[in-house]
Amino acid sequence: xxxxxxxxxxxxxxxxxxxxxxxxxxxxxxxxxxxxxxxxxxxxxxxxxxxxxxxxxxxxxxxxxxxxxxxxxxxxxxxxxxxxxxxxxxxxxxxxxxxxxxxxxxxxxxxxxxxxxxxxxxxxxxxxxxxxxxxxxxxxxxxxxxxxxxxxxxxxxxxxxxxxxxxxxxxxxxxxxxxxxxxxxxxxxxxxxxxxxxxxxxxxxxxxxxxxxxxxxxxxxxxxxxxxxxxxxxxxxxxxxxxxxxxxxxxxxxxxxxxxxxxxxxxxxxxxxxxx
Amino acid sequence: xxxxxxxxxxxxxxxxxxxxxxxxxxxxxxxxxxxxxxxxxxxxxxxxxxxxxxxxxxxxxxxxxxxxxxxxxxxxxxxxxxxxxxxxxxxxxxxxxxxxxxxxxxxxxxxxxxxxxxxxxxxxxxxxxxxxxxxxxxxxxxxxxxxxxxxxxxxxxxxxxxxxxxxxxxxxxxxxxxxxxxxxxxxxxxxxxxxxxxxxxxxxxxxxxxxxxxxxxxxxxxxxxxxxxxxxxxxxxxxxxxxxxxxxxxxxxxxxxxxxxxxxxxxxxxxxxxxxxxxxxxxxxxxx
Amino acid sequence: xxxxxxxxxxxxxxxxxxxxxxxxxxxxxxxxxxxxxxxxxxxxxxxxxxxxxxxxxxxxxxxxxxxxxxxxxxxxxxxxxxxxxxxxxxxxxxxxxxxxxxxxxxxxxxxxxxxxxxxxxxxxxxxxxxxxxxxxxxxxxxxxxxxxxxxxxxxxxxxxxxxxxxxxxxxxxxxxxxxxxxxxxxxxxxxxxxxxxxxxxxxxxxxxxxxxxxxxxxxxxxxxxxxxxxxxxxxxxxxxxxxxxxxxxxxxxxxxxxxxxxxxxxxxxxxxxxxxxxxxxxxxxxxxxxxxxxxxxxxxxxxxxxxxxxxxxxxxxxxxxxxxxxxxxxxxxxxxxxxxxxxxxxxxxxxxxxxxxxxxxxxxxxxxxxxxxxxxxxxxxxxxxxxxxxxxxxxxxxxxxxxxxxxxxxxxxxxxxxxxxxxxxxxxxxxxxxx
Numbered sequence: 001x002x003x004x005x006x007x008x009x010x011x012x013x014x015x016x017x018x019x020x021x022x023x024x025x026x027x028x029x030x031x032x033x034x035x036x037x038x039x040x041x042x043x044x045x046x047x048x049x050x051x052x053x054x055x056x057x058x059x060x061x062x063x064x065x066x067x068x069x070x071x072x073x074x075x076x077x078x079x080x081x082x083x084x085x086x087x088x089x090x091x092x093x094x095x096x097x098x099x100x101x102x103x104x105x106x107x108x109x110x111x112x113x114x115x116x117x118x119x120x121x122x123x124x125x126x127x128x129x130x131x132x133x134x135x136x137x138x139x140x141x142x143x144x145x146x147x148x149x150x151x152x153x154x155x156x157x158x159x160x161x162x163x164x165x166x167x168x169x170x171x172x173x174x175x176x177x178x179x180x181x182x183x184x185x186x187x188x189x190x191x192x193x194x195x196x197x198x199x200x201x202x203x204x205x206x207x208x209x210x211x212x213x214x215x216x217x218x219x220x221x222x223x224x225x226x227x228x229x230x231x232x233x234x235x236x237x238x239x240x241x242x243x244x245x246x247x248x249x250x251x252x253x254x255x256x257x258x259x260x261x262x263x264x265x266x267x268x269x270x271x272x273x274x275x276x
Numbered sequence: 277x278x279x280x281x282x283x284x285x286x287x288x289x290x291x292x293x294x295x296x297x298x299x300x301x302x303x304x305x306x307x308x309x310x311x312x313x314x315x316x317x318x319x320x321x322x323x324x325x326x327x328x329x330x331x332x333x334x335x336x337x338x339x340x341x342x343x344x345x346x347x348x349x350x351x352x353x354x355x356x357x358x359x360x361x362x363x364x365x366x367x368x369x370x371x372x373x374x375x376x377x378x379x380x381x382x383x384x385x386x387x388x389x390x391x392x393x394x395x396x397x398x399x400x401x402x403x404x405x406x407x408x409x410x411x412x413x414x415x416x417x418x419x420x421x422x423x424x425x426x427x428x429x430x431x432x433x434x435x436x437x438x439x440x441x442x443x444x445x446x447x448x449x450x451x452x453x454x455x456x457x458x459x460x461x462x463x464x465x466x467x468x469x470x471x472x473x474x475x476x477x478x479x480x481x482x483x484x485x486x487x488x489x490x491x492x493x494x495x496x497x498x499x500x501x502x503x504x505x506x507x508x509x510x511x512x513x514x515x516x517x518x519x520x521x522x523x524x525x526x527x528x529x530x531x532x533x534x535x536x537x538x539x540x541x542x543x544x545x546x547x548x549x550x551x552x553x554x555x556x557x558x559x560x561x562x563x564x
Numbered sequence: 565x566x567x568x569x570x571x572x573x574x575x576x577x578x579x580x581x582x583x584x585x586x587x588x589x590x591x592x593x594x595x596x597x598x599x600x601x602x603x604x605x606x607x608x609x610x611x612x613x614x615x616x617x618x619x620x621x622x623x624x625x626x627x628x629x630x631x632x633x634x635x636x637x638x639x640x641x642x643x644x645x646x647x648x649x650x651x652x653x654x655x656x657x658x659x660x661x662x663x664x665x666x667x668x669x670x671x672x673x674x675x676x677x678x679x680x681x682x683x684x685x686x687x688x689x690x691x692x693x694x695x696x697x698x699x700x701x702x703x704x705x706x707x708x709x710x711x712x713x714x715x716x717x718x719x720x721x722x723x724x725x726x727x728x729x730x731x732x733x734x735x736x737x738x739x740x741x742x743x744x745x746x747x748x749x750x751x752x753x754x755x756x757x758x759x760x761x762x763x764x765x766x767x768x769x770x771x772x773x774x775x776x777x778x779x780x781x782x783x784x785x786x787x788x789x790x791x792x793x794x795x796x797x798x799x800x801x802x803x804x805x806x807x808x809x810x811x812x813x814x815x816x817x818x819x820x821x822x823x824x825x826x827x828x829x830x831x832x833x834x835x836x837x838x839x840x841x842x843x844x845x846x847x848x849x850x851x852x853x854x855x856x857x858x859x860x861x862x863x864x865x866x867x868x869x870x871x872x873x874x875x876x877x878x879x880x881x882x883x884x885x886x887x888x889x890x891x892x893x894x895x896x897x898x899x900x901x902x903x904x905x906x907x908x909x910x911x912x913x914x915x916x917x918x919x920x921x922x923x924x925x926x927x928x929x930x931x932x933x934x935x936x937x938x939x940x941x942x943x944x945x946x947x948x949x950x951x952x953x954x955x956x957x958x959x960x961x962x963x964x965x966x967x968x969x970x971x972x973x974x975x976x977x978x979x980x981x982x983x984x985x986x987x988x989x990x991x992x993x994x995x996x997x998x999x
Contacts (some may be wrong), residue, residue, distance in 0.1 A: 005373050014374040020366060021383035024443065028386050030410065031398050039839075043408045043814070046417070066624070067604060093293035096286030108294065110555070113299045116497050117547030119316045121524040122540020125533050125640065126307035132642050145934045149300040154494075156293055210391040216629065217636065220644040221592050221621035227393060232624040234397050234508065239408070239814035241401060248394045259389045260382055267385070267448055317880040317997070319657065319956030334996055339988060340964070401827030404805030407815065424803040511628070513751040513967035514805075514974060528632050530960025531639060535996060 022169060028252075035059070035245035042241040058246035068250055075225035075254075077140050078215065079208035082147035083201050086155045089148075091197070094159035099168070111158065112153035120213045131218060138220040146218065147208045155204055162196025199265045202258075206266075209255050225250045293550035305544070311537035319531045331538035339520065340522055345546065347431065348518040352499045352550075354435040355442060356492060362439075363446030364484070368476075370447070371454045388444040396508035399437045400426065404509075437505055442498075446491045453487035454480065493554060500547050519543050589879040591623040595649040596866065598629050599833070600699055600906050603896065604887055607628060610895055611886045618879045627754070631959075638663050646880040648869050650695065652686040652937070652953045653959070655867060659694035665870040665877055666685060666692040667884065674885045678910045682866045686937050695867035696888040699829060700908030700971065702931035703861045705849040706834055707823040708842060711735045711742065722850045722859075723765070725791060728823065732799035732971050735822030744799035746821035747792070750808035751970035753962030758862060758951040759825070759971060761962070764788045764851045766860035770941040771953050771990075776999045780965075780987035789969065789979045805974035817841060825851060827864070828931055831924035832903050849928040850934065858942055862951035863935035865909065908932055952986075957997045961990055 005013075022029075033049070034042050041052045062068070097105045127146070128137075136142040166189065174188045212227040219228060233240075233247040259266055285441050312331050313539065315324040335341060369482030370381060387395070404425035412422035425433040465475050501520055506512055513519045523543060595601045601624070608620055623645070625633060633645055634648045638658060647821065650658070658664050668691075670676065676684070676693065683700045687693055705728070707719055720727065732744030748759045761771065769784035779785065796804050799822075809826060813833055816824045817840040824830070826881035837843040851861035870877060870885045886892060890912060896905045905921050913919050914929045940950045947953040952962070965986040972982035 012372050012374070013369070013372040017369050017372070017374050017380045018368060020377065021380040024440070025383040025386050027395075027398055027403065027440070028390065030402060031394075034402065043818075045408075045411060047413050065605070089292050089296065092289035096289040100282050100286035102283070102286075108290070110551075111494075112293075112297055113497060114548065114551055115297050117303065117500060117544065117551065118301065119501050119520045119523060119540055119543045119547075121503065121520055122537065122543055123304035123308055125311065125527060125537070126304040128636065128640055128642065129307075130303070132640060134464060137642050138644050144484075149296060152293060152297060174523065206389060210389075211328060212391060212393045217633070220594070220633075220637075221623050224623065227391060228623075228625070230391070230393050230397070231626050231629045232597050234393070234626045235628075235808075235810055236599070236602075236626070239810065241818075244397060244401065248398060249356070251394055252390050255389045256386065259385070262594070263378075263382060263385070267381070267452070315998075317956070319635075320997075321661070327917070334992075338992060339985070405811075407801070407820075408813075422802060424806065424974070427803065427805040427970070428976075507628075510806075511751060511963070511967075513970050514976065515971075517967075525960060525964065528636060529963055530957060530958070530993065531635065532996065560737070 017065065017142055019082065028256075030062070031245045032249050032261070034242055035249045037242050037245075039240060039242045042245070043239060055229065058242045058248070062233070062243060062246050062250065066232060068229065071224060071226045071229040072254065074140060074219075075227075077146060078143045078225050079205050081140070081144035082208045083204045085144060086148040086152050086204060087159075087197060087201055090159050090200075092154050094141060094163055097156075097160050098163035098166075099171075109157055116150070116153055120245050124217060127185055127214075127267045128217070137218060142218055143215060143223060143225075146214050147211055150211070150214070151162055151204045151207055154207070155200055158200045158203070159196065163193060165196075166192050167257055179253040202266050206255055306535045308540050311533050311540055314534050316533040316537070317531065318533060327534065331534045332541075335526075335535055335538045335542060340517060343515070344517050344519045344522040347515060348500065348520070348546070350431060351435060351438070351502065351516075351518055352496060354431075355438045355493060358435065358439040359442045359446040359495065360488060360491060362443055363450050365455050366443070366447045367450035368480075370451050384447055385444045387440050388442075390441070392441065392504040393508060395441055396437060396505045399433075399440075400509045404433055414416055425512050427514050430510050430516045434505055434509060434516055437509070438499065438502060442495055449487045449491055450484060453484050457483050484496070496550060496554060500543075500550065519546060572712065575604060581936040585846045588617055588619045589876050590619045590621055591646045591876050591879050591883050592623060592644065593649075593883070594623045594625070594630060594634050594645040596627050597624050597648075598627075598856040598866070601649065601866075602831075603900065603904070604698075604892075607892075607895060607899065611883060614886075615879070615882060618796055618882065620883065628752075641873060643871070643873050643875070645871060646874040646876045647883060649698070649866060649872060650869055651867065652683075652863065652865050653949065653954060655687050655695045655869060656689050656948070656954050657956050658869070659689040659692065663872055664694040664867075664874055665874070665881075667696055667870070667881070668693055670696070670881065670885050675891060675912075678890070679914050680909060680911060682863060682932055682935060682937070683909055686863065686865060689868055694797060695869035696884045697867045697909040698888055699906035700865040700932060701828045702863055702908070702928065702935050703759070703826055703851050704828050704831075704927055705823055705825050705851060706820075706831060707731075707847050707849065708735070708797070708821070708845050709847045710842075710845045711822045712847070719847060719849050723852050725852045725854050725860075728825075728852050729791075729795060729799075731825060736799045741820050742822060743801040743815075743820060745795055746801055746807065746812045746815050747796060748808055748826065749796065749800075749804040749970055749973045750806050750811070751963065751966040752808070753952065753959045753966060755808045755966065757962040757966040758864075758964075760788065760792065762851070762862040762951040763792065763860040765858045765941050765950065766851075767791070768856055768858075768942045770943060770945050772945060772947060774944060774946050774995075776946060776994060778990035778994065779986050780983045780990060785983055786979065789972070789983065793973060793979055795835045797975075805970045809835065825860075828924065829907060829927040832907070832922075832927065832937075835923060837904065846923075848924050850927070850931060856942055858940075859934055861931050861935050863932060863937055864951070911920040924985060944980075955997075957993060961993045964989055964993075 014042060035058055036054045038055055039053050041048055131137045131142055170188060171184065174184050215225050216225045216231060230251050233244050313326060313328065315327045319323060406412050406422050406424045415422045420462050423429060462475060462479060465479055503520055506516055506521050510516045512525065520543065523536050523539040526532050526539055605622055634650065637644050679697060680700065684698050687695045687697060693983060705723060712719055717731050717734055736744035748756045750756055764785060767784050767788040769782060769788045770779050773779055801820060812824055812826060813830055815821050816834055819842045831848065834840050834846050835843050851859045853859045870880045870884065874880055893905045893913060902919050907928055914925060920924055935950050937948050937950050947955065952958055968982045968985045972979055973976050
């Protein structure tokens with residue numbers, strides 16, 4: 001893709017792109033900056049950008065009030081658990097759709113996606129009643145299952161598109177060399193599928209992490225993840241922008257860091273494998 | 277190459293996912309259907325018997341119904357429009373040679389990581405607040421009267437907030453698609469003297485059609501059920517009550533489960549209409 | 565660095581609690597993230613030291629989320645919580661349904677007779693006390709003494725609406741970002757509708773007549789809303805249609821409001837020098853009237869209740885008794901000063917000479933005593949509740965009505981249109997509820 005352009009052109013591109021990138025990133029940057037201000041500086045007029053007395057006080061207050069680690073741990077378990085479970089169920093399905101396609105494969109895929117269109121608020125009562133019946137309210141297990149089911153269509157679809165890219169000739173070549181089905185899966189297919197699976201897992205981890213309706217409604221104390229943590233900082237009595245920012249930063253920081261470190265897989269994940 | 281044997285193996289492999297999703301779809305759906313034909317008022321003692329189609333009739337004849345459908349469509353349409361247009365522009369920009377492309381890409385994806393509740397809280401308080409928000413400060417700096425974003429421009433503001441969240445998604449898909457474009461073809465067109473706009477319209481845009489399909493399809497699925505952004509910012513006032521939010525008000529604020537369930541069924545129907553519509557228009561692109 | 569250590573210690577503490585929890589009764593408390601409740605959370609060591617066999621689990625949520633969660637849970641008998649923080653609106657409705665545990669058997673030293681009669685009545689159904697008040701509030705006028713003086717006016721102890729308007733006009737100085745009056749405009753049954761329903765009472769307006777027919781087509785409502793709109797558009801702050809309690813509190817603390825009519829609990833926030841730039845300039849007066857015999861002040865008590873079906877009723881009762889006791893009040897006073905104790909629930913607090921020195925103590929008590937939930941309006945009505953109507957449908961209806969009024973304040977429709985829609989949708993919803 002290395003096109004030759006003049007240095008001037010490249011400089012102009014750089015300036016415009018950076019400006020656009022910073023503009024899009026700015027709300028997050030502003031939140032992080034505000035979390036280090038005092039409450040008075042956070043609402044000072046005119047606003048201060050960088051030259052204020054940096055303080056960790058807000059983080060200390062937030063930590064004192066709520067046990068951040070417990071919320072964080074619940075988020076990790078719920079998002080991680082639902083992703084792993086989802087992938088385990090989706091791999092065989094996507095596999096067979098990709099390698100043994102039938103006339104109905106595409107219809108099944110579309111039907112799966114369409115289950116995502118059921119509005120969550122409309123089925124809250126039924127699901128809530130079922131959870132009471134089963135005695136699984138406020139348990140991480142219930143959320144793992146519910147979030148897995150919500151994201152399963154996306155997982156199947158993404159894996160399907162990745163698997164479809166694996167050329168069938170390689171499989172046939174392996175078979176001709178006398179590889180058993182087990183060997184075929186283990187040594188030929190798995191290595192080719194791993195990047196796709198990784199991307200899928202990453203994207204679904206983020207989707208599950210950010211899910212705020214079921215995680216809030218099916219938990220109380222024991223299984224409450226970071227979405228519930230945030231709900232105790234929004235609109236308190238009085239204006240606490242700095243504390244709200246600190247809590248927000250704490251809620252998004254883990255996923256932001258994870259996302260940035262695994263950017264490459266994620267970019268592939270975000271494209272849903274639909275674009276080569 | 278698929279034998280009868282591998283066919284049945286394939287069915288077996290698909291079974292867990294299909295059965296689970298079938299259960300996940302049918303059980304709540306059947307329960308919702310059941311509730312929708314009953315007068316179910318938890319705060320008045322629960323299930324008070326069969327009422328036929330009354331809930332369905334009441335839900336559509338309510339003065340809030342059609343405006344809410346319209347709001348839903350405007351919200352989804354507006355966000356799709358903004359994210360696709362700016363997504364294409366950003367993708368074209370990011371495709372150009374520059375310094376620090378990796379970092380710019382990180383900056384652009386970042387909004388996707390932020391939970392919707394946090395996004396809404398941050399925009400509402402720190403940007404759109406008419407007194408202490410950053411926008412108010414900027415407006416005042418230029419001597420203008422600060423805009424009351426969430427009351428005067430309520431739906432527009434929510435569209436902006438949601439579009440900010442989904443722009444990274446659109447940009448990345450489109451960027452990947454543009455990068456896969458055969459650059460020789462473009463260069464040839466350039467040498468033939470085709471102006472940039474023509475090159476865009478006849479070479480780049482057709483190439484993007486499949487990527488655009490994915491953007492529109494996936495976003496529509498998520499956007500139809502937008503909730504947190506409205507709950508945190510306007511709570512459905514100032515014409516921002518979508519169908520999802522109207523159902524929320526019926527089921528949870530008024531605790532009228534029967535009426536809300538009927539609304540839920542309507543929402544499923546609307547979602548399916550939109551889905552069929554989408555399939556007709558863009559579905560064929562998915563085959564490619 | 566200290567932050568990191570704290571985090572680690574926090575994690576260790578969780579493990580320790582989890583390990584010790586086996587022989588323990590766990591009480592899960594759902595509460596709202598208001599300042600007084602946060603303070604209570606910080607003082608629980610006092611309770612757990614006295615009751616080592618009880619572990620407290622806190623679920624602190626923003627008010628709207630909390631209300632949705634606890635209503636959902638109690639209506640479907642989910643049993644996730646052992647103690648609920650609810651208000652005077654929910655208690656009578658849920659109590660009548662038999663969803664709450666009676667608190668008549670709280671220990672004698674808890675002293676039920678000490679609870680202010682107005683508050684106690686609001687939490688009692690058929691002789692059973694269903695919730696213990698944590699703090700109580702009415703509404704009153706908070707104003708800036710310095711601005712009032714500059715305007716050459718003097719605030720009477722019991723002002724009329726006409727005086728409020730005159731004073732608002734005199735205090736407004738938009739160039740200096742000083743607005744004569746700040747009132748709630750944000751839609752919600754607990755936001756603008758709480759204020760407007762209470763204000764309406766003093767204008768002779770009411771929600772329903774004795775046949776449960778909606779009354780938004782009455783002249784009294786038109787008068788109420790026109791007066792409110794006139795005040796807010798001429799002398800109110802920009803963006804008033806999205807201002808709730810919090811937004812107005814911060815405006816007042818930043819010195820941008822001349823007057824603010826809102827909850828009496830706000831008094832301790834606006835007079836706290838740490839947060840308020842106008843702490844030493846705040847005066848108080850009763851909520852305004854129109855000479856018709858009713859004042860526009862409400863009555864509310866955030867209260868602790870125990871849902872029927874809780875598996876830790878006895879432990880929960882111990883906790884409720886502790887959190888609403890005289891000893892708890894003394895504990896807060898010792899730690900945070902008298903101005904920060906939860907107000908408005910006990911007669912003994914107002915007889916305490918130390919508390920009498922708090923500048924807003926008397927006005928708070930007078931306001932609470934002048935509110936009458938059983939007889940809220942000028943004409944007789946079939947409902948109780950000053951700023952709400954104690955029927956289950958009210959929250960839903962009032963929130964949608966509030967959205968219409970809020971849209972009118974934002975200039976998106978006229979007062980007439982808003983009232984017309986309010987009348988139509990209230991009638992619609994009451995029919996759906998079977999009235």
